[in-house]
Amino acid sequence: MASIKLPDGSVKEMADGSSVMQLAESIGRGLAKAAIAANVDGKLVDLFYPLAGPHEVRIVTERDPDGLQVMRHSAAHVLAQALRHLYGRDVQYTIGPVIENGFFYDFELPPGFSADELPKVEAEMQKLIDANLAFSRQDVPPEEARRILRGENQRFKDEIIDELEKAGEKTVSVYREGDFTDLCRGPHVPATGKIKAFKLMSVAGAYWRGDSNREQLTRVYGTAFFDKKELEKYLNLLEEAKKRDHRVLGKQLSLFTISPLVGSGLILWMPKGAMLRYQLETFIRQELTRRGYQQVYTPHVGNIELYKRSGHYPYYKESQYPPIHMAERTGPVAGAATGPADLSRQAALDTEEYLLKPMNCPHHIQIFAAEPKSYRDLPVRLAEFGTVYRYEDSGELNGLTRVRGFTQDDAHLFCTPQQVEEEFRSTIELVQFVFRSLQFQDVEVRLSLRDPASAKFAGDPKLWDLAEAQLAKVLTEIKLPHTVAKGEAAFYGPKVDFIVRDVLGRKWQLGTVQLDYVLPERFELEYVGPDGKKHRPVMIHRAPFGSMERFTGILIEHFAGAFPLWLAPVQAAVLSISEKSNSYAAEVVQTLQQAGLRVEANLSADKIGAKIREATLQKVPYMLIVGEKEAQGRLVAVRTRAGVDQGQMPLEQFIGRCQKEIADHGLGEAKIPVSA
RNA sequence: GCUGGCAUAGCUCAGCGGUAGAGCGCCACCUUGGUAAGGUGGAGGUCCUGGGUUCAAUCCCCAGUGCCAGCUCCA
Numbered sequence: 001m002a003s004i005k006l007p008d009g010s011v012k013e014m015a016d017g018s019s020v021m022q023l024a025e026s027i028g029r030g031l032a033k034a035a036i037a038a039n040v041d042g043k044l045v046d047l048f049y050p051l052a053g054p055h056e057v058r059i060v061t062e063r064d065p066d067g068l069q070v071m072r073h074s075a076a077h078v079l080a081q082a083l084r085h086l087y088g089r090d091v092q093y094t095i096g097p098v099i100e101n102g103f104f105y106d107f108e109l110p111p112g113f114s115a116d117e118l119p120k121v122e123a124e125m126q127k128l129i130d131a132n133l134a135f136s137r138q139d140v141p142p143e144e145a146r147r148i149l150r151g152e153n154q155r156f157k158d159e160i161i162d163e164l165e166k167a168g169e170k171t172v173s174v175y176r177e178g179d180f181t182d183l184c185r186g187p188h189v190p191a192t193g194k195i196k197a198f199k200l201m202s203v204a205g206a207y208w209r210g211d212s213n214r215e216q217l218t219r220v221y222g223t224a225f226f227d228k229k230e231l232e233k234y235l236n237l238l239e240e241a242k243k244r245d246h247r248v249l250g251k252q253l254s255l256f257t258i259s260p261l262v263g264s265g266l267i268l269w270m271p272k273g274a275m276l277r278y279q280l281e282t283f284i285r286q287e288l289t290r291r292g293y294q295q296v297y298t299p300h301v302g303n304i305e306l307y308k309r310s311g312h313y314p315y316y317k318e319s320q321y322p323p324i325h326m327a328e329r330t331g332p333v334a335g336a337a338t339g340p341a342d343l344s345r346q347a348a349l350d351t352e353e354y355l356l357k358p359m360n361c362p363h364h365i366q367i368f369a370a371e372p373k374s375y376r377d378l379p380v381r382l383a384e385f386g387t388v389y390r391y392e393d394s395g396e397l398n399g400l401t402r403v404r405g406f407t408q409d410d411a412h413l414f415c416t417p418q419q420v421e422e423e424f425r426s427t428i429e430l431v432q433f434v435f436r437s438l439q440f441q442d443v444e445v446r447l448s449l450r451d452p453a454s455a456k457f458a459g460d461p462k463l464w465d466l467a468e469a470q471l472a473k474v475l476t477e478i479k480l481p482h483t484v485a486k487g488e489a490a491f492y493g494p495k496v497d498f499i500v501r502d503v504l505g506r507k508w509q510l511g512t513v514q515l516d517y518v519l520p521e522r523f524e525l526e527y528v529g530p531d532g533k534k535h536r537p538v539m540i541h542r543a544p545f546g547s548m549e550r551f552t553g554i555l556i557e558h559f560a561g562a563f564p565l566w567l568a569p570v571q572a573a574v575l576s577i578s579e580k581s582n583s584y585a586a587e588v589v590q591t592l593q594q595a596g597l598r599v600e601a602n603l604s605a606d607k608i609g610a611k612i613r614e615a616t617l618q619k620v621p622y623m624l625i626v627g628e629k630e631a632q633g634r635l636v637a638v639r640t641r642a643g644v645d646q647g648q649m650p651l652e653q654f655i656g657r658c659q660k661e662i663a664d665h666g667l668g669e670a671k672i673p674v675s676a
Numbered sequence: 677g678c679u680g681g682c683a684u685a686g687c688u689c690a691g692c693g694g695u696a697g698a699g700c701g702c703c704a705c706c707u708u709g710g711u712a713a714g715g716u717g718g719a720g721g722u723c724c725u726g727g728g729u730u731c732a733a734u735c736c737c738c739a740g741u742g743c744c745a746g747c748u749c750c751a
């Protein structure tokens with residue numbers, strides 16, 4: 001007998017070999033109808049899975065997130081089947097997993113396949129869904145699976161089967177629906193009719209096995225839901241997300257631009273974007289002063305020897321702008337060497353090469369090393385908004401979030417080994433403070449460690465172990481939930497990264513705190529300890545924003561362009577009712593500017609409705625409507641960008657409220673109360 | 677870097693083998709209007725760049741550049 005324990009704690013006895021479906025039916029017709037798959041002892045299985053002996057079983061239905069995943073995976077199979085029908089047996093299907101908002105499947109397709117074909121593919125899929133083809137499963141030895149899939153003319157599957165075999169699998173599973181056969185772990189929906197609403201989203205390239213040296217496949221993305229309304233909701237969400245895209249808002253709100261003539265990935269900050277950035281920088285600067293940092297400035301280039309010494313050059317040669325060769329300036333004409341001194345000078349110039357700096361740490365290290373240090377001086381915290389240049393592959397560039405020139409809100413802390421944990425803790429707290437101040441909720445904290453198997457990581461493994469242990473200890477002490485990523489460390493040390501998503505769901509690393517025992521070693525940094533002897537300091541690299549460009553990009557999306565008052569490039573728009581009120585409007589502007597507020601006036605011949613509309617679209621926090629009534633009483637009529645008419649108030653009162661709102665960085669959905 | 681798509685007015689986009697359009701924006705005039713679009717007129721284009729096919733190319737072909745999506749990479 002199969003003894004089935006259900007989620008409500010009850011136990012059901014069934015004949016051995018009874019299927020999950022039979023179990024569901026025995027519980028209720030409704031459940032059987034809604035059943036998609038089942039969770040048996042923690043494992044997802046098909047409805048035809050046979051039960052024997054004691055089990056804990058939970059029927060997975062359409063309402064269960066697992067059910068959605070199973071159905072989407074089945075949709076991927078239907079996609080493959082449809083492509084096979086349309087393009088023949090040469091179509092190679094490789095892998096087709098479920099992803100966060102849908103699924104994809106990678107194919108080798110006839111050349112010329114493009115997104116234009118998707119409607120045709122969708123139509124074929126719909127036919128297969130309408131046919132309500134049942135899924136079936138067969139467990140076979142690897143050799144048999146190989147034979148079956150070769151019979152289907154599939155060559156990529158061999159490689160997958162080989163791996164499964166190597167991993168010790170004695171049997172592998174093959175699923176069929178209608179005339180389509182695929183190697184698959186399962187489970188699947190009972191029949192294709194369970195796929196109620198689906199859409200193919202896009203076509204893109206992808207490498208077989210994610211290896212850029214191997215076959216380039218065609219990846220078809222799709223999504224599916226149990227309900228047409230759910231699908232529509234999702235598609236609407238995507239539309240809304242596009243409107244928040246910082247590249248779109250950056251243009252609409254005149255925040256930044258990129259000119260191909262200047263260069264790809266090089267950001268031109270327009271006045272409004274620059275003001276936003278200036279406010280962020282001011283905010284950080286104040287924080288740094290409070291926390292005992294010292295500001296420094298360093299140049300945008302550095303001798304290549306500096307980076308050879310630091311180790312950056314060999315590691316990151318690929319993604320640097322090519323070195324500037326001085327030799328090109330000292331050819332035969334320019335050289336005109338006449339004496340031995342000139343010759344040696346020219347020889348030196350000939351070999352000199354400069355890099356646009358890919359990072360600031362080597363420069364800061366030179367500042368630290370410029371004067372002898374005592375343990376009494378430590379920790380030394382050197383901060384700079386340092387602009388760095390990295391030659392990213394063209395395909396990587398993306399608005400403000402992936403660029404070739406960017407400014408880090410960088411700092412390097414030099415401390416004694418005893419100070420490491422405290423300094424590390426306080427920098428983590430600084431990053432958290434920054435994120436909190438900007439109302440970021442959804443931040444992934446990632447502890448990035450080295451991969452001992454990789455040659456990428458420099459320095460003494462013992463120091464790595466120490467550094468990694470220190471980071472983990474601090475994270476545990478401050479109870480900061482985090483993920484761990486092996487192999488993601490910087491070449492010189494482990495780090496804690498703060499990662500957020502953009503509106504399209506892509507993850508970006510913003511803040512970072514990195515522990516480094518390697519660079520102090522390479523540059524032979526030292527300080528004199530209480531014992532009068534030389535000791536080696538430890539470095540912490542940290543950037544709460546990460547880069548001003550990327551952070552600003554994410555911030556634009558975060559606020560959908562409606563920045564809190566303290567950040568808004570224009571804080572108030574003064575709108576005159578008619579040109580008769582223009583002189584008072586100008587006076588209001590001047591008064592507000594004198595009070596330190598950022599104001600724009602609209603004195604045009606437009607009607608007030610049009611002026612309000614324009615300022616609202618520009619997401620200006622406050623609109624001050626001024627007509628003859630206001631002019632007489634030195635008043636302003638306040639309207640928020642959210643569309644709330646807050647009525648008239650004395651000009652001075654408005655200023656006072658703004659100053660208060662700015663000072664406490666309150667989120668500016670125009671929260672000035674009408675009374676008080 | 678790879679695969680695919682796209683590139684037309686300041687912006688968003690339509691269009692066609694016979695040298696080009698809309699809406700918004702801009703400018704001017706009229707209007708002086710009280711909380712999300714007043715009216716009229718006007719200016720504005722190397723149809724991304726370079727080759728090729730053609731009597732003729734913005735359109736078709738090739739190459740390049742840039743952008744978009746994904747992959748790969750990522751300090």
